[in-house]
Amino acid sequence: MHADDASLHSLIESDTAADPAFLFDGTPVSRAEFARKAEQTAAWLAAQGIGKGDVVAVWLVNRVEWIALLFAAARLGAIVAAVNTRYRSAEVAHLLKLSGAKLLVIEAAFRSIDFAAILADIAKTDVPALQQLAVVGADAVPAQWPSVRFDAFDKHYPPAPAQHDIDLPVLLYTTSGTTKGPKLVTHSQRTLASHAKAVAKALQLSPQRHALLAMLPFCGTFGMTSLLGFVAAGATVHVLDAFEAAPALKILAEHKITHSFGSDEMFRRILALTDARRPFPHLQVCGFAAFQPGWRELAAEAEARGLPLFGLYGSSEVQALFSIGRASDAFADRIEGGGWPMSPDAKVRVRDTETGELAPQGVSGEIEISAPSCFLGYFNNPQATGDAITADGFFRTGDIGRLRGGAFVYETRAGDAMRLGGFLVAPGEIEDELKSCAGVADAQVVAVDLKGQARCVAFVIAAGAPPRQEVLTARLRQRLAGYKIPARIYVVDAFPVTDSANGVKIQRAKLRTIAMERIAAEPS
Structure with missing residues (x-):
């Protein structure tokens, strides 16, 4: 593949593409219009002092500005850090x-999300590199x-x-993996664009015959990868700014979404x-995460009603839609x-995981992956990157699975x-927030x-008078x-522990059992 063929801009250059490229809340955006918006955004970023190697955090719901910022950053050699809109x-x-x-590019507010109020709880000294906010849809926000x-x-x-x-x-x-806070997974234009084109080819997408309902947030690899795959195919993408079932149903039923x-x-x-x-006679593939x-x-119910679900696999490191079931698979295999x-x-x-040897077909162990979609590494974290990559270049996924043909x-x-809530969360992230609360010694x-x-349950050891759940919950919600x-x-007075050669370890399995027993004993 020629270098130019693996740029983000190459994804929108198809001569046979359908128009519009996108429909945002029913508003069409053609490919030529989007290319122009991306160029305008690159000029705007440069005017804000953003250049090669600079990081722009994007904290937006699904809107054309999000994608324009990504393509614009690519043009300048800058970097977009995707911020989950559910973050606090x-x-x-x-x-x-x-x-x-x-x-940091934000919007003033969206439905129940008050971005400015969330920012007000962040100390300026905690984010020393941040110089400026840019607000979409408003002149400014109090900050x-x-x-x-x-x-x-x-x-x-x-x-x-x-560049x-x-x-x-x-x-x-x-x-998140299993560490306290999220690591940052780094991708290049080559890893994003080459994977988008692989998705378009593997799914045999056609601009004339296929269309996507994009209802996942662009801030995550699941939403971004599916979007870029259909852009690469030249197919039209209908975008929900944030998921709601009723508008999703309407678009699926009325716009021949495949x-x-x-x-x-x-x-x-x-x-x-x-x-x-x-209700959906045109649907062909609905890739789902269980x-x-x-x-x-x-x-099974969805299959009977013409909504064909396909199991898949992905991660931030190897990108979403890394793999998917095939229509030729037996139903039970296809949905795994x-x-x-x-x-x-x-x-x-x-x-x-016990012998350290490669496992044969059908034997479970840790999945390792080498692919063009693999990340460059964890941003500014060579130690974590080195730990995640084998000597021969495979990514250690931390997931358990088995080969099947x-x-x-x-x-x-x-x-x-x-x-x-559909996201992988490290327990330590919540535990550290609990331990920062008054009256909590450990969690x-x-x-x-x-x-x-799937919900989480916390066990805390009190520091002095036992803290009240409603007080802790209110603090965490902020x-x-x-x-x-x-x-x-x-x-609790103490956590169940076990001694091992590497020291004392918390028995999380025992804690799960205790949690389920206590919940089961609650009055119905």
Whole structure:
């Protein structure tokens, strides 16, 4: 592949592409118009002092400005740090500090999200690199930093010179793994664009026959990868600014959507809104991540009603849609996580976690991946990067699975990471916030199944008078996304532990058992 063919800009250069390229809340944006917006945004960024190697944090819902900022950063050699719109003050501060972002692009408010109020809880000294805010849809917001209006589309700025190194960092995703706070996963134009083209080719996408409903947030690899794959194919993308089942149902039913990607819960909510026997006659592939109990039953119901679910696999490090089931697979195999790699150059192997040897077909172990979609490394963290990559260049995923023919099956996440609200969350992130609360000496957090949903439960050791759950919960709601708030907080005298050759370890399995027993004993 020629270097220019692996740039982000190459994704929008198709002569056979459908127009419009996007529909944002029904408003069309052609490919030529989008290319112009990206160029205008690059000029605007340069006018704000952003150049090669500078980091711009983007804290927006799904809107054309988000994508224009990414393509503009690529043109300048700058880097976009994607901020989850569900983040609250502690999480935003961590990302801004870790990335060293000079500029933060936000909107004043969106539905229940008050971006300015969240920023007000961040100390300026905690994010020393941040120089300025840029506000979409408003002139300014009350904040400790100077702010300007994002007016790239309305005002002329001098054109910015382009750089052509497609192997520079261009996008940072967050990932928690099993450490306290999110690490930043670094991707280049080459890793993003080459994977987008591999997705378009593997799914055999056609500009004339296919269209995507993009209902996942662009701040995550699942939403971004599916979007870029359809841009690479030249197919039209219908965008939801944030997921809601009713508008998703309307677009799926009225606009001949053939593909969509989301969580099992998203598709469950959409199906629940219609009694029609087969409400989506044009749907061909709905790639889904199984986060909730009962996903197999959902897949069977969805199949009967013409909403074909396909299991898949991905991560911030190897990108979403790394692999997916095939229509030719048996139904039970097709809906399993894992599937067939999108890129013919991808390699998947499984390593036995006990022997350290490569495992044969059908034997479970840790999944290791080498592929063009693999990340450059963890941003400014060579130690973590080195720990995650084998001597021969494979990424250690931390996921457990097994090989099945030319495909593979994802089984579970290794370690203690929790899947909450569709996101992988490190227990230590919540535990440290609890330990910062008055009256808490120590804390441990585990995930349990609560009324069909994965929720976290906290155990705390008091420092003096036992803290009240409602006080701790109120504090956490100011600092963390809602899906990280513990459903229960229990005060205990000590944690169950076990001695090992490496020291005393907390028995998390025992804590999960205790949590489930206490919940079961509650009055119905």
